[in-house]
Amino acid sequence: MDDFSDLYIYLDGELVRWDDAKLHVFSPAVKYGAAVFEGIRGYWNESDEKMYLFRLEDHMRRMELSQRIMRFGRVVPAEEMMEATIALMRKNGFRSSVHIRPTVYVGGTGESYATDPIGSFITAIPRGTPKKVETGVRAQVSSWQRISDNVMPARAKANANYNNSRYAGLQATRDGYEAAILLNSRGKVSEGQGMCLFIIRNGVAVTPSVTSDILESITRDTVIELLKAQGIPVQEREMDRSEFFDASEAFFCGTGAEITPLIDVDGDPIGSGSPGETTRALQSDYFDLAFGRKSHRPEWRTEV
Ligand SMILES: Cc1ncc(COP(=O)(O)O)c(C=O)c1O
Structure with missing residues (x-):
């Protein structure tokens, strides 16, 4: 099992330690998969020592569409998710390519058709190009x-x-x-x-x-x-x-x-x-x- 315990995760407005990012077992997200997500890559350019997130805004705009199709009670705007992603990337300070996974989910205690409360989290882990x-x-x-x-x-x-x-x-x-x-x-x-x-x-x-x-x-x-x-x-x-x-x-x-x-x-x-x-x-x-x-x-x- 990979150990990511040194990393931070963005969860509902805060940057928390990997092991502290918890979601309740009774939430519609856990019970019914009432959540939408994205997969984004960050490319580390070794010679320039620069990290580039590829098509970040396009991914976050598509996640707005996913939330609308899923009839979420509140659509988390792309701008909010982009800002949070950048903050998370800076906090983790990666110096190799990464895979970023933002998620917007239905929390609370509702059933499969619950539309709120809406929460969000973002993970980022090192990941290179597969063989x-x-x-x-x-x-x-x-x-x-x-x-x-x-x-x-x-x-x-x-x-x-x-x-x-x-x-x-x-x-x-x-x-x-x-x-x-x-x-x-x-x-x-x-x-x-x-x-x-x-x-x-x-x-x-x-x-x-x-x-x-x-x-x-x-x-x-x-x-x-x-x-x-x-x-x-x-x-x-x-x-x-x-x-x-x-x-x-x-x-x-x-x-x-x-x-x-x-x-x-x-x-x-x-x-x-x-x-x-x-x-x-x-x-x-x-x-x-x-x-x-x-x-x-x-x-x-x-x-x-
Ligand atoms: C079902 C499915 N199709 C296609 C893609 C490719 O989409 P994108 O190029 O936006 O990553 C993905 C995600 O990577 C996917 O999950």
């Missing part, structure tokens, strides 16, 4: 279906939604794969467990549309911009699973996954079965941007 970003992953098309907008909207980053990813992830792991791909209720490709996906087909990048029961991923948005800048056309549309058979490359993307090459689906290699040229070029552009090695899009990096 799979280099090696790529093999994925299984899951027999579990993606939650649909009329059931539990995937557009809200609500904690309870992640039980859907859990089923798919556990099945994929048990069957010897490193990732899962979920189809939605219309049988179309939706996303991976905790990440969006792209294929390159006939020189065009294709990604499931925002009405394909995906989380409206911020990395997906970044990737679309970077691909277009490389001169690669992008189609956001419904995607069939059979299109994997005609893809020359594929990759997952997300704050956690960053740009993870998808090299095989259900035992069938994608293209050459190893990370492709476009994927590698994209990774290089993405990390240049996130680490602030190039000066474009300065508004996407918050220095702390």
Whole structure:
């Protein structure tokens, strides 16, 4: 078990020691998963000795949307969460890359439909780039279906939604794969467990549309911009699973996954079965941007 006891956590307006951040067992957040969250990365640029939080405001704005979809009685504004994140980062004084997880939750003693009182907390722990970003992953098309907008909207980053990813992830792991791909209720490709996906087909990048029961991923948005800048056309549309058979490359993307090459689906290699040229070029552009090695899009990096 990791020991984070030296770290501080932001909890309801205060910075408290890791071991003192407590939430009551009877709260709707604990009983029913009545909470929404974000995953944000902080990139430590070793040569400049600078920490950049990537697309902080976009994440906090999306968390406002998640709170509205969940009908929270009070929406904690992005500004409040940004200020708290910066204060927490300064208090912890990290000198390596981190993963930040802000949460807004329903506290008190209510039932599953309680809308208040609303509280918030933020954790930040050291986390670098996973090895799979280099090696790529093999994925299984899951027999579990993606939650649909009329059931539990995937557009809200609500904690309870992640039980859907859990089923798919556990099945994929048990069957010897490193990732899962979920189809939605219309049988179309939706996303991976905790990440969006792209294929390159006939020189065009294709990604499931925002009405394909995906989380409206911020990395997906970044990737679309970077691909277009490389001169690669992008189609956001419904995607069939059979299109994997005609893809020359594929990759997952997300704050956690960053740009993870998808090299095989259900035992069938994608293209050459190893990370492709476009994927590698994209990774290089993405990390240049996130680490602030190039000066474009300065508004996407918050220095702390
Ligand atoms: C279900 C799901 N899809 C996609 C993503 C990617 O979203 P983002 O790029 O905003 O991190 C995430 C989170 O990382 C996620 O949890």
